[in-house]
Amino acid sequence: MSEPAPAADDRIPGGIFHGPTAVQVGDHNTMHNRFVTEKRSPADAAADNLARAVAAQWEAEAGLRRLSSTLPVRWALSGRRIAGRAAGAVESSRKARFDPLPGLAPVTEEVLRNGGELAALHAVYGALPAGRLLLVGPPAAGKTAATVLLLLTALHYRQRAAPADQPHIPVPVLLTLEGWDPAAESAVEWAAGRLSRQYTSFLGARGRESARMLLNSGRIALFLDGLDEVTAKLRAAMVAALEPAPCRLVLVSRSKEAVLTGKKARLAGAAAVELQPVRPEDAADFLLDPLPEPAPKPWRTVADRLVAEPKGVLARALSSPLAVSLVREVYAEVGPVDELLDTTRFPHPRAIEDHLLDHAITAAYTPRSGYPRPDHTPEEAERTLRHIATQLTAENTHDLAWWHIPSWVDARPRALAVGAVIGLIDGAVATWAFWPDVAPIVACLNGMIVAAIFGLLAHHAITQLSRPAPLSSSSWRDVFPRGSIAIGFIHWLSAWGTSVAISRMPTGIDPMPLWVYLAVTAPIGFAATVGAGRGYRLMKGTTFYFNSFFSNQIEGRQTVAAFEGRSIGPRPVWHHHTRLRVLIGLMNGVAFGLMFGLVASFSPAGPDWVLRLAVVNTVWPALYSGLLTNIAFSTTLTAVQMNARAGTPVRLVRFLDDAHQRNLLRAVGPVYQFRHARLQERLARDH
Structure with a gap:
């Protein structure tokens, strides 16, 4: 006997055999299969x-x-x-x-x-x-x-x-x-x-x-x-x-x-x-569940007191999930948890909660069997988290964005240090480039001028990053969005055509091969591509900065680094942002070095001059767009500065990720927050 055909909404792809019949009819017969599929809308797919x-x-x-x-x-x-x-x-x-x-x-x-x-x-x-x-x-x-x-x-x-x-x-x-x-x-x-x-x-x-x-x-x-x-x-x-x-x-x-x-x-x-408040019996069960049977005496005493005195100091203190979970984290299986019953030390519920909050960091960073050994001592972790809590409270916020850390301390010391180092590097490169062709004193004077100019520019770049601002670069899809490559390609061809046309003018100078013009104008296309995306700030301060129209259209947009198809957390933001900026900085430097090197290769000065010109025009664009305007680099310098002043870890972002893994911080999108506002308040007040 054949089964009734299902309703239209219940149709499934393919045919279902309904028995040894000579003739089959219906939507699901084996002689005439009918496939019913439903195409999902773009909105459903996005959801x-x-x-x-x-x-x-x-x-x-x-x-x-x-x-x-x-x-x-x-x-x-x-x-x-x-x-x-x-x-x-x-x-x-x-x-x-x-x-x-x-x-x-x-x-x-x-x-x-x-x-x-x-x-x-x-x-x-x-x-x-x-x-x-x-x-x-x-x-x-x-x-x-x-x-x-x-x-x-x-x-x-x-x-x-x-x-x-x-x-x-x-x-x-x-x-x-x-x-x-x-x-x-x-x-x-x-x-x-x-x-x-x-x-x-x-x-x-x-x-x-x-x-x-x-x-x-x-x-x-x-x-x-x-x-x-x-x-x-x-x-x-x-x-x-x-x-x-x-x-x-x-x-x-x-x-x-x-x-x-x-x-x-x-x-x-x-x-x-x-x-509703946590029930005493729920709190007692929660504390005893992970313990062996029979539970250690101190824990049984605490659990019995919770149930026997539902309006006592301990029961009222452990009426919040935060306090109950802290008890289990602060005290080991053989710990003196029954000290919480001392009404002399803990006369009211707030005293018990403060005691638990004060020991939460120590418990999280105390080595335990079966857990990874902490990279930081409890004292260092507590000192760092107190410093962070104080800073966030002063800013009246609970959001800890690592790219705002450079605003926490005076930027002048690190700006002066970076300016001096960059000035020495660029000055030395400039002196080396001109030394064989001019008098030594002229080469040194030229190097001093270059050192002063680029040292001041580096100082300015580091100072700019000390002000809280959105991240200036983002994922590959944002730096090179759809259409930006086409814009860069059009700029490249336009510049190539213009340069070829100019070279054919009657100037008395033999024009270079067409492929050379194509190569030397490539950085112009690269600059236009980056300018059309959200990585436009990478081009500021370099030899060329084109496409101001496109950069003005996107000024002020907030972006963060990301991975395709995922939520954006603080640690991935740090890693991806750092790698992206450094890589594009290298691309930027090599592009300009290649351009000037190729142009110089057709001059009678010789290969030594070509090499020197290429190096000179590679160093500054790479340093500026890869490091000096990189907020991750500035954050690292700030962490070194904070280590000298407050004793916080040099690898501060790694510490924040570790504190997140130890349930002292929580991640909300690309920012961290303290596990609970009470923990931030307690740390900031004590500090």
Whole structure:
């Protein structure tokens, strides 16, 4: 007996044999196969690509933060004056802004009031008619960790959905609100700009347009952290600017700041949920789970006290995920964890939390069996992190961008040192170049003049990089975007044709072969190519700097280095930026050296003069575009300067990556942040 043909939506490619029949009919008969395929739109493909990048980014970050074995996320409907009535958030009589995600039931007021854990929170996020969820809690309540876990839950839900449903499930993206000026750009424009700097698939003008399209079509859900970290005036403006956003929103904030913001601006139809304190029994289980059975006596004593005295000092201190996780990190399996029960040393919960924060760095950098040996002592690590925390707090920021480090100390010492070294190098090269052809005193005088000029230019370049600014170079696709090579090729041919035409004029000088003109004008095409992309600053200060029109069109664009199809982290930014700038600097120097060397090869001066001219015109372009205007080089010099002054590591960026691996810092896009704002506050205050 034949099975009924499936509905059109259930069709699959190929034929299915339904038994030994003489004649077969239907869409799936073996005599007449019919292949039904569905072509995915560019928007769906872009969303899938983003989903893969976001999943790789936050699964790796969750592993470093040890969120897979974290405490349960418990939440309840907030009773604070943050959002409107719960009934208004789930009301079905008005037109819903968003339908529930495929597979999710409409959220009811009862569901909101019952609260629950992570799965229930995802069900609320995916079914709110207005698509607006406020996630609040007191300091150290684990808001960021809960947001990351919710984001991963939403990603996994999308991955497990049927292919036909995936386009209707948005890709969650976590961004921090710091740096957004709602008066200057809309929420969509700001988010598109942030996405273009954090994910490689959105680099360049076309990438940003793709991000804008995904946001406007609701294919991206914005998880926005850090509302409490901006000024009160900006908070209200941000909430008002987010109101018309065409995508789902999850807004994360401390409870106090959320209440203050709610007095001035609210998201229509939003539901506000609040993270609940850690239950004593959950904290006890979390502490005992990794220990052998029976657990060491000090740990059993602490766990028993937590359960027996749910309102005691210890239970109130360990009511936050941060404090509970710090207990497990600070104390070894045989450590004196029961000292936390001493009410003389720790008379109130804040004393216990401060004690744990004070020992977090020591615990992270103490050698342990089975873990890589730290490259830094606990004292050096603590000294460095205190210095960094103090600097960030003075700047009123939580974002640590390594390319801003040169602004932390006085640039004059390193600018003078670099200027002197570059002046000596260029002066020596110039003296060597002219020594055989002029009097020694003239050659030395020429070298001194060259040393002074280029030393001052080097001093100026290092000083310029001491001011906080966006990165001036980016990925290969940004330095050489589509169309820039064609522009460079046109410039090259134009310059070649012009030079050939001039050479044919009646000047009495024999023209050089055509291939020589083609070779010597190649740097002009190279300059135009770089000028048309985002690496235009590489050409400033060199012998030629063409294409000012194209460089003016892109002035001020913020870019970062990246790898194709991935999220952009601090360490890849450092590596790729450094290698790219040095390599293009060498290309720049060799191009100009080749040009002048080829021209000089047709002069009667001889090969020695050709060599000297080529070297002279190679050194300065290579040094300037490869090192002097390279923010990574300036950051390295600053780290050396900070080592002499404050005792911080010379390889500072490597230290930051190590601190990230040890869960003292977290990576948010291309910048670092302290694991928790309380840790930064504590370190800065003590320093």
